[in-house]
Amino acid sequence: xxxxxxxxxxxxxxxxxxxxxxxxxxxxxxxxxxxxxxxxxxxxxxxxxxxxxxxxxxxxxxxxxxxxxxxxxxxxxxxxxxxxxxxxxxxxxxxxxxxxxxxxxxxxxxxxxxxxxxxxxxxxxxxxxxxxxxxxxxxxxxxxxxxxxxxxxxxxxxxxxxxxxxxxxxxxxxxxxxxxxxxxxxxxxxxxxxxxxxxxxxxxxxxxxxxxxxxxxxxxxxxxxxxxxxxxxxxxxxxxxxxxxxxxxxxxxxxxxxxxxxxxxxxxxxxxxxxxxxxxxxxxxxxxxxxxxxxxxxxxxxxxxxxxxxxxxxxxxxxxxxxxxxxxxxxxxxxxxxxxxxxxxxxxxxxxxxxxxxxxxxxxxxxxxxxxxxxxxxxxxxxxxxxxx
Amino acid sequence: xxxxxxxxxxxxxxxxxxxxxxxxxxxxxxxxxxxxxxxxxxxxxxxxxxxxxxxxxxxxxxxxxxxxxxxxxxxxxxxxxxxxxxxxxxxxxxxxxxxxxxxxxxxxxxxxxxxxxxxxxxxxxxxxxxxxxxxxxxxxxxxxxxxxxxxxxxxxxxxxxxxxxxxxxxxxxxxxxxxxxxxxxxxxxxxxxxxxxxxxxxxxxxxxxxxxxxxxxxxxxxxxxxxxxxxxxxxxxxxxxxxxxxxxxxxxxxxxxxxxxxxxxxxxxxxxxxxxxxxxxxxxxxxxxxxxxxxxxxxxxxxxxxxxxxxxxxxxxxxxxxxxxxxxxxxxxxxxxxxxxxxxxxxxxxxxxxxxxxxxxxxxxxxxxxxxxxxxxxxxxxxxxxxxx
Numbered sequence: 001x002x003x004x005x006x007x008x009x010x011x012x013x014x015x016x017x018x019x020x021x022x023x024x025x026x027x028x029x030x031x032x033x034x035x036x037x038x039x040x041x042x043x044x045x046x047x048x049x050x051x052x053x054x055x056x057x058x059x060x061x062x063x064x065x066x067x068x069x070x071x072x073x074x075x076x077x078x079x080x081x082x083x084x085x086x087x088x089x090x091x092x093x094x095x096x097x098x099x100x101x102x103x104x105x106x107x108x109x110x111x112x113x114x115x116x117x118x119x120x121x122x123x124x125x126x127x128x129x130x131x132x133x134x135x136x137x138x139x140x141x142x143x144x145x146x147x148x149x150x151x152x153x154x155x156x157x158x159x160x161x162x163x164x165x166x167x168x169x170x171x172x173x174x175x176x177x178x179x180x181x182x183x184x185x186x187x188x189x190x191x192x193x194x195x196x197x198x199x200x201x202x203x204x205x206x207x208x209x210x211x212x213x214x215x216x217x218x219x220x221x222x223x224x225x226x227x228x229x230x231x232x233x234x235x236x237x238x239x240x241x242x243x244x245x246x247x248x249x250x251x252x253x254x255x256x257x258x259x260x261x262x263x264x265x266x267x268x269x270x271x272x273x274x275x276x277x278x279x280x281x282x283x284x285x286x287x288x289x290x291x292x293x294x295x296x297x298x299x300x301x302x303x304x305x306x307x308x309x310x311x312x313x314x315x316x317x318x319x320x321x322x323x324x325x326x327x328x329x330x331x332x333x334x335x336x337x338x339x340x341x342x343x344x345x346x347x348x349x350x351x352x353x354x355x356x357x358x359x360x361x362x363x364x365x366x367x368x369x370x371x372x373x374x375x376x377x378x379x380x381x382x383x384x385x386x387x388x389x
Numbered sequence: 390x391x392x393x394x395x396x397x398x399x400x401x402x403x404x405x406x407x408x409x410x411x412x413x414x415x416x417x418x419x420x421x422x423x424x425x426x427x428x429x430x431x432x433x434x435x436x437x438x439x440x441x442x443x444x445x446x447x448x449x450x451x452x453x454x455x456x457x458x459x460x461x462x463x464x465x466x467x468x469x470x471x472x473x474x475x476x477x478x479x480x481x482x483x484x485x486x487x488x489x490x491x492x493x494x495x496x497x498x499x500x501x502x503x504x505x506x507x508x509x510x511x512x513x514x515x516x517x518x519x520x521x522x523x524x525x526x527x528x529x530x531x532x533x534x535x536x537x538x539x540x541x542x543x544x545x546x547x548x549x550x551x552x553x554x555x556x557x558x559x560x561x562x563x564x565x566x567x568x569x570x571x572x573x574x575x576x577x578x579x580x581x582x583x584x585x586x587x588x589x590x591x592x593x594x595x596x597x598x599x600x601x602x603x604x605x606x607x608x609x610x611x612x613x614x615x616x617x618x619x620x621x622x623x624x625x626x627x628x629x630x631x632x633x634x635x636x637x638x639x640x641x642x643x644x645x646x647x648x649x650x651x652x653x654x655x656x657x658x659x660x661x662x663x664x665x666x667x668x669x670x671x672x673x674x675x676x677x678x679x680x681x682x683x684x685x686x687x688x689x690x691x692x693x694x695x696x697x698x699x700x701x702x703x704x705x706x707x708x709x710x711x712x713x714x715x716x717x718x719x720x721x722x723x724x725x726x727x728x729x730x731x732x733x734x735x736x737x738x739x740x741x742x743x744x745x746x747x748x749x750x751x752x753x754x755x756x757x758x759x760x761x762x763x764x765x766x767x768x769x770x771x772x773x774x775x776x777x778x
Contacts, residue, residue, distance in 0.1 A: 001632040003404025008397060014649065015392025210629035212616055213636050216609035224601045240599035243390040247602050247649070256645065260403070260636070 001210050001260040008254045010147050011173040014247065016239075018177045019137055022052050022094070023059035026135055029172040031092030034063040035085050037105045038096045039070070043139065048180060052096055052137055064088045069097065072275050072282070073104040075155045078118060081108035085132070093134045098192075099143025099152075099282075102136055106151035106169045109134050119155055121164045123366060128166030135173040139180045141246040142192030142283060144199055144253025146174035154276050160365060161272035176250070178242035186233065190340035191283030193229045193245065197222060197336075198286040199252040202268060204308065205294075205373045207301065208261035215307075217257040221248045222312045230339060266371025267293045270381055273359040280349040287342040288349070292387035294330045297374045302326050346389050356385045390599050390649040397643050399536050400562040403636065405628075407566045408526055411441050411483070412448035415524055418561040420481030423452040424474050426494045427485045428459070432528065437569060441485055441526055453477045458486065461664050461671070462493040464544045467507060470497035474521070482523045487581075488532025488541075488671075491525055495540035495558045498523045508544055510553045512755060517555030524562040528569045530635040531581030531672060533588055533642025535563035543665045549754060550661035565639070567631035575622065579729035580672030582618045582634065586611060586725075587675040588641040591657060593697065594683075594762045596690065597650035604696075606646040610637045611701045619728060655760025656682045659770055662748040669738040676731040677738070681776035683719045686763045691715050735778050745774045 011029075013021055026034060034056060036049070043049045044067075056063050066081050085093070085108055095105035110131035111118030121128055136146045145151070149169050154161040181189070200218045224244055232241040251257060267289050274285035298305045306322040309315040309329025318324040334344070343349050351359075360381040363370065370376040376384075400418075402410055415423060423445060425438070432438045433456075445452050455470050474482070474497055484494035499520035500507030510517055525535045534540070538558050543550040570578070589607045613633055621630040640646060656678050663674035687694045695711040698704040698718025707713040723733070732738050740748075749770040752759065759765040765773075 001404075001629060001636075003407065004401075005403070006401040007399075010396075012393075012395040014394065015390075018392065210633070213610070213613045213633045213640075216613050217606060217640075220605035220609040221602070224605050227601055240390060243649070244599070244602045247390075251602075251606075251645070256640070260632075 002208060002262070004259040006255065006259050007167055008147060008170065008256065010170050010254070012147070012176060012250070013173065014176045016177060016179055018175050019048060019051050019180070020055055022137055022175055023055035023057070023061055025173040025175065026056065026061055026092055026094065027059045029133055029135060031061060031133065031135070033088065033090045034061055034092045034094045035081065035088070035090040035108070036063050036065040036094050036096060037069065037081060037101055037108065038065070038067045039098070039101050043096050046183070048137070048139070049096060063094070064090060069101045069104045071100050072154050072161065072279070073100040075119060075153055077104055078107040078111060078153060082111040082118065085112045091132060093132055094137070095134065096137040096139065098138070098140030099145040102143070102145040102171070103151040103153060105134055106131070106145070107153050110169070122153060122155070122162040125367070126164070128164055128169055131166070131168045134169070134171045136171045137175045138246070140184065140188065140192055141181055141242070141249035142195045144196070144249050146171055146176065147250045147254035152272070159276045160362065161276040162367070174250070176246055178239055178246045181242050181246065182237040182239065184236070186236065186341065187281070189232060189236065190342050191281035192249065193225060193340060194283035194287040194337065194342055196245070196249045196252045197225055198267065198283070198290060200257065201290065202265050203258040203261065203263045205264050205297070205304065206261045207373065211261045214257055214259060214261055219311045221252050221257060224248050226312065226336065229336070233340065262372050264371055264373040266374065266376045269363060269370045270384065273363050274346065274349065274351070277355070277359065278349045278351055280343065284342050284349065287337045287340070288344060288346060288388050289384065291330055291334050292384050294333070296380070296384050296387065298326050298330070300374060305329055346385065351389070353386065353389055356382050359385055391597060391651070393648040395644065395648050396556055397536060397559065397645065399559050399643070401536070401565060401639065402562060403565045405566060405568055407564050408437060408440050408569070409444055411526055411564055412444035412446070412450055414562040414564065415445065415450055415481055415483065416448045418522055418524060420450060420522065420524070422477065422479045423450055423481045423483045424470065424477070424479040424497070425452050425454040425483050425485060426458065426470060426490055426497065427454070427456045428487070428490050429457070432485050435569070435572070437526070437528065438485060452483070453479060458490045458493045460489050461543050461550065461668070462489040464508060464542055466493055467496040467500060467542060471500040471507065474501045480521060482521055483526070484523065485526040485528065487527070487529030488534040491532070491534040491560070492540040492542060494523055495520070495534070496542050499558070511542065511544070511551040514756070515553070517553055517558055520555070520557045523558070523560045525560045526564045527635070529573065529577065529581055530570055530631070530638035531584045533585070533638050535560055535565065536639045536643035538644070541661070547754070548665045549751065550665040551756070563639070565635055567628055567635045570631050570635060571626040571628065573625070575625065575730065576670070578621060578625065579731050580670035581638065582614060582729060583672035583676040583726065583731055585634070585638045585641045586614055587656065587672070587679060589646065590679065591654050592647040592650065592652045594653050594686070594693065595650045596762065600650045603646055603648060603650055608700045610641050610646060613637050615701065615725065618725070622729065651761050653760055653762040655763065655765045658752055658759045659773065662752050663735065663738065663740070666744070666748065667738045667740055669732065673731050673738065676726045676729070677733060677735060677777050678773065680719055680723050681773050683722070685769070685773050685776065687715050687719070689763060694718055735774065740778070742775065742778055745771050748774055
């Protein structure tokens with residue numbers, strides 16, 4: 001196990017009707033004037049935005065608002081948010097939504113305090129060390145951004161989708177009411193599930209030795225997801241399945257399950273090109289790529305893939321030929337993706353073989369390092385994209 | 390799943406040689422003058438205390454010190470610490486040791502700020518809301534106090550062993566170097582392992598439904614312990630086994646594994662009487678009591694005990710008669726305790742049948758509520774003590 005530090009000072013408020021505590025949480029964490037940030041009309045239509053505002057008003061906390069964040073959030077909205085936050089002198093950013101809204105809010109939060117272009121941090125992969133405080137009202141179990149240190153934004157000029165990181169980007173509080181997720185369209189629910197599984201797998205496939213604790217914790221999250229995903233696809237308004245999935249989404253990515261081990265993240269980086277090019281959900285892109293990545297890398301550690309098959313998917317170990325078991329695990333994961341009715345190939349989302357060189361080139365633009373289980377080159381990325389066609 | 394809040398803002402610094410970062414951590418978390426609190430001679434003999442002092446000196450942080458904390462820490466030492474901390478105007482408490490030292494430090498930390506007798510909080514089971522900051526250098530994987538909200542102290546007058554709770558009692562940082570635990574005597578290592586398992590089991594045995602995530606997380610910790618405990622008893626200086634056990638000790642009790650479910654804690658309360666009466670380790674007392682408690686309560690939910698047997702101990706499910714499987718799980722746990730060479734009966738630690746009424750009476754003195762899986766009465770407690778004779 002490698003040396004590590006772990007610091008997750010987010011106050012999680014989890015359960016039914018917890019959005020009514022938003023104002024009290026902003027007050028507890030010292031906010032005096034709030035920028036409410038959100039996406040499309042669903043938070044308006046559902047009445048959630050009104051309930052959040054009422055909760056702020058109850059604590060006499062003034063706010064301004066900025067809606068309109070799209071999935072795969074873009075730099076243009078971040079610039080707009082920074083300008084508004086400065087003009088209105090807000091000291092607290094309150095995203096109400098899913099990962100896209102939260103990431104846009106995080107970028108605004110550190111952009112406000114930075115004199116230059118916020119994109120510098122993305123371009124130079126510079127760690128973020130200063131930001132306005134962020135508190136979250138979560139409406140989608142997926143990215144784990146409500147508890148994580150990162151924020152993914154797409155730069156409109158060039159459509160580069162990149163990630164920054166910093167302990168300061170962990171939200172101070174996260175209000176998580178699983179009821180808010182019961183009305184999501186199946187594609188969004190499924191995309192979120194795929195993302196949560198991917199956050200586990202990016203950590204699971206490692207060459208780090210002696211990491212039994214985090215192996216078992218990652219398996220715990222994945223086993224729960226295997227049970228609950230099936231249930232939620234059949235019964236979208238099952239609160240208990242939604243609740244288990246929502247908490248899994250957080251602990252899959254606040255890094256509690258990933259400490260002390262080298263993580264991969266190559267597939268996430270390859271996926272960024274799919275969602276920014278074809279507009280698919282991040283989770284759908286991950287579902288398309290992971291089986292191909294797995295097949296490409298499995299021979300680097302057959303026993304790890306066999307462990308994944310046995311412990312997560314309940315496959316029988318083939319002691320004569322563990323590679324049989326390893327392949328069964330990948331198949332089981334593919335069946336899981338089928339059950340979620342997510343796309344399974346790049347063609348399905350509109351991609352063609354001719355696009356592949358540009359995807360790989362964009363991925364490596366100003367960004368040479370991808371993957372640790374296998375360090376990716378442009379040629380390897382192209383090959384994996386081709387396998388996923 | 391029940392509504393919950395979860396807030397674990399401890400900064401964990403984990404791995405080899407991390408004690409050299411003590412001074413930097415105290416500085417980061419705003420300490421200006423420190424009370425170093427410790428136990429017996431081992432932290433002196435090993436040179437750890439000197440390394441910690443050197444690290445404070447490097448940051449120009451003055452300190453005073455108070456050693457001599459015993460296992461099952463007592464109120465007398467807490468009064469002494471409060472007096473010293475006030476006289477010397479320290480603003481930070483730094484325990485260097487295991488759970489006893491940390492709990493003694495926590496009691497000093499809130500006692501300093503309280504005008505009355507610190508024991509009032511124990512007597513009235515009053516939640517603690519104000520305390521000096523505490524940072525920890527951990528030398529023993531066991532109580533999880535380095536990340537937990539509680540502090541257990543024994544009042545010398547009457548030998549009442551009680552617990553208080555409060556989010557403010559979570560240490561601000563915890564320095565965790567598994568190397569420091571490799572020289573522990575086997576009895577202390579085994580007692581710590583037993584305590585960690587018990588922290589999982591107190592949470593695991595619940596009537597709360599739909600808690601798959603935390604069930605799986607608890608199983609993850611227990612499965613890791615089953616693997617690593619055996620290894621560490623055979624190879625005490627195995628760093629990797631020590632590291633996995635140490636991190637398990639923290640996550641077994643910072644409540645990450647226990648949110649959203651009702652927990653039991655009846656066996657812990659029964660145990661407090663054994664360690665305060667016979668001077669055994671807390672872990673040894675738990676090892677003695679748990680099998681009897683399990684047998685007494687298993688019929689309240691045979692399937693939960695069968696799940697414990699199958700998922701943690703690898704027993705085969707007996708679908709015709711799940712109670713067979715449930716009993717096999719309890720036996721597997723007993724075999725685990727045998728492997729640890731811990732005592733398995735109250736007689737072994739010097740107890741007699743005649744003592745039982747006094748044990749039960751002391752447990753219920755000013756403290757009517759014990760247990761949730763089964764609410765304990767004085768008569769039930771006596772019966773379980775008898776079964777464990």
